[in-house]
Amino acid sequence: MPIFAKQVLTPEGWRNDVRIEIAGGRILSLTPDTQPEPGDERHAILIAGMPNLHSHAFQRAMAGLTERPSAGNDNFWSWRDVMYRFTFAFEPEDIEAVAAFLYVEMLESGFTRVGEFHYLHHDRDGRAYANIAELGSRIASASTETGIALTLLPVFYAHSNFGGLPPADGQRRFVNDLDSYARLLDASRTLVSALPGSVVGIAPHSLRAATGDEIRALLSMSPEGPVHIHAAEQVKEIEDSIAYSGRRPVEWLLDEAGADGRWCFIHATHMTDAETIAMAKRGVVAGLCPVTEANLGDGFFAAGTFIDAGGAFGIGTDSNVLIGVADELRQLEYSQRLLHRARNVLSRDGRTTGRSIFERAVAGGGRALGSTSAIAAGMPADFVSLRLVFDLGFEGDTVLDSFLFGRGMAVDCVWVHGLKQVDGGRHVRREAIETRYQQAMQAMLSRI
Structure with missing residues (x-):
């Protein structure tokens, strides 16, 4: 599914109104200053993983x-x-x-x-x-x-x-x-x-x-x-x-x-x-x-x-x-x-x-790590969407400052190789994995 974002941090800087197409786990194309098409998944902000x-x-x-x-x-x-x-x-x-x-x-x-x-x-x-x-x-x-x-x-x-x-x-x-x-x-x-x-x-x-x-x-x-x-x-x-x-x-x-x-x-x-x-x-x-x-x-x-x-x-x-x-x-x-x-x-x-x-x-x-992380055509489709905790109209670099220092932004979705692994801030398989972790921790603590 193509993704449309209002702001995207690319290697060339921030770009607005960007449509991203993905194929084979990689970014096929990235088109700024455009309009979303029917069926596009929409997000406010995308940054590299x-x-x-x-x-x-x-x-x-x-x-x-x-x-x-x-x-x-x-x-x-x-x-x-x-x-x-x-x-x-x-x-x-x-x-x-x-x-x-x-x-x-x-x-x-x-x-x-x-x-x-x-x-x-x-x-x-x-x-x-x-x-x-x-x-x-x-x-x-x-x-x-x-x-x-x-x-x-x-x-x-x-x-x-x-x-x-x-x-x-x-x-x-x-x-x-x-x-x-x-x-x-x-x-x-x-x-x-x-x-x-x-x-x-x-x-x-x-x-x-x-x-x-x-x-x-x-x-x-x-x-x-x-x-x-x-x-x-x-x-x-x-x-x-x-x-x-x-x-x-x-x-x-x-x-x-x-x-x-x-x-x-x-x-x-x-x-x-x-x-x-x-x-x-x-x-x-x-x-x-x-x-x-x-x-x-x-x-x-x-x-x-x-x-x-x-x-x-x-x-x-x-x-x-x-x-x-x-x-x-x-x-x-x-x-x-x-x-x-x-x-x-x-x-x-x-x-x-x-x-x-x-x-x-x-x-x-x-x-x-022998890899590259960037939102650009040809790169692995590994990126993160941020949601606005407080919609204060932040744009550009202020978005990252708010994410790192102000808690005005939070991770919403995460894609790796084009697959969405986190949705709404929660991993798609968290429940089963967390249950298994708790069981393992209880067993280990009993052995210490």
């Missing part, structure tokens, strides 16, 4: 369960210990149930593609399932059921710290060697091959979990496509890296791993100005997860310096403690306001703050 470049689906089950202070200094590392214990509550069907409900929430908030940084691979005893990609297949099934586009990033995790130290017992569900990872990667490519628009990349977890030689071997397994890695999230990580190699993590990755435009550094919180600028110049995408970074007390990313050096960024929901396009982008801008004690810090090129950070996140997130 947002890529979610970093998710750990299983951690959605922990949301709200890690806010009790631990003994001593409660920080990222104490949170990580709780997370490790929580992983042993999952059966394969629980992974699928939690991921499906999470993807429903993502779609309802305006995300149309997820980069699943998937590192829960094995059974509770650390042994591989008969299908080495069993848990990855559960992620793919959740993507299929909900309709969200998938970039699957199977994680290589072999060590507990720099220097190839043996993994800790709590990490046993994550661990692979290079041979088993090669089988996992091949199996992952097979299981998503039938999903429309799917992409498979590689993800060395971090320089703590993968040695330099292992990272080079991984790159030979995947000479093209996305490469994601956690980098410089915590001060301790910087200190350990310097103690081991004499270099900071981002410095090492740029110099020794040849990180370039197909790489995404997740978090990249603690960098020098020189590293920040070098990362931007090399084309590495910054994978920012502002809500999780605030929840874990990570610190502040040098966003202004990075953008001014030509850097590209996208947003992710990481630990999935809260799901929302507007929440992530608002937290990103507000973190910079707190850091610099100023307003509209990330606005560039004369655009409003909402327009500036929204478009940058769409473009950078798409690059990081």
Whole structure:
């Protein structure tokens, strides 16, 4: 069914009275300054779907369960210990149930593609399932059921710290060697091959979990496509890296791993100005997860310096403690306001703050996930309609500012590959998926 919208944000800017025709999951044509035809589906505002470049689906089950202070200094590392214990509550069907409900929430908030940084691979005893990609297949099934586009990033995790130290017992569900990872990667490519628009990349977890030689071997397994890695999230990580190699993590990755435009550094919180600028110049995408970074007390990313050096960024929901396009982008801008004690810090090129950070996140997130999100002829039909919570006559950039900062707009409908997955703000299969999620959560909580 053709779609007619009063306002559409295209790569060339806002266009009015636009008629969109879709065929084969792609935008066949886009005609502005026209009139609707009988039978057209009508909407007020259309914007591109947002890529979610970093998710750990299983951690959605922990949301709200890690806010009790631990003994001593409660920080990222104490949170990580709780997370490790929580992983042993999952059966394969629980992974699928939690991921499906999470993807429903993502779609309802305006995300149309997820980069699943998937590192829960094995059974509770650390042994591989008969299908080495069993848990990855559960992620793919959740993507299929909900309709969200998938970039699957199977994680290589072999060590507990720099220097190839043996993994800790709590990490046993994550661990692979290079041979088993090669089988996992091949199996992952097979299981998503039938999903429309799917992409498979590689993800060395971090320089703590993968040695330099292992990272080079991984790159030979995947000479093209996305490469994601956690980098410089915590001060301790910087200190350990310097103690081991004499270099900071981002410095090492740029110099020794040849990180370039197909790489995404997740978090990249603690960098020098020189590293920040070098990362931007090399084309590495910054994978920012502002809500999780605030929840874990990570610190502040040098966003202004990075953008001014030509850097590209996208947003992710990481630990999935809260799901929302507007929440992530608002937290990103507000973190910079707190850091610099100023307003509209990330606005560039004369655009409003909402327009500036929204478009940058769409473009950078798409690059990081091996995809493109844009309302233009030939592009995948992945877009979002907004409904006016308060009809104040907002137009153009004020629409995005209201969506991100004023709550004057809300997600109404979401299409992925031309199929409407969210209607009236609610996923079309939410009820059954939510029921299954609740049952899985009750079973898991009884095992903890």
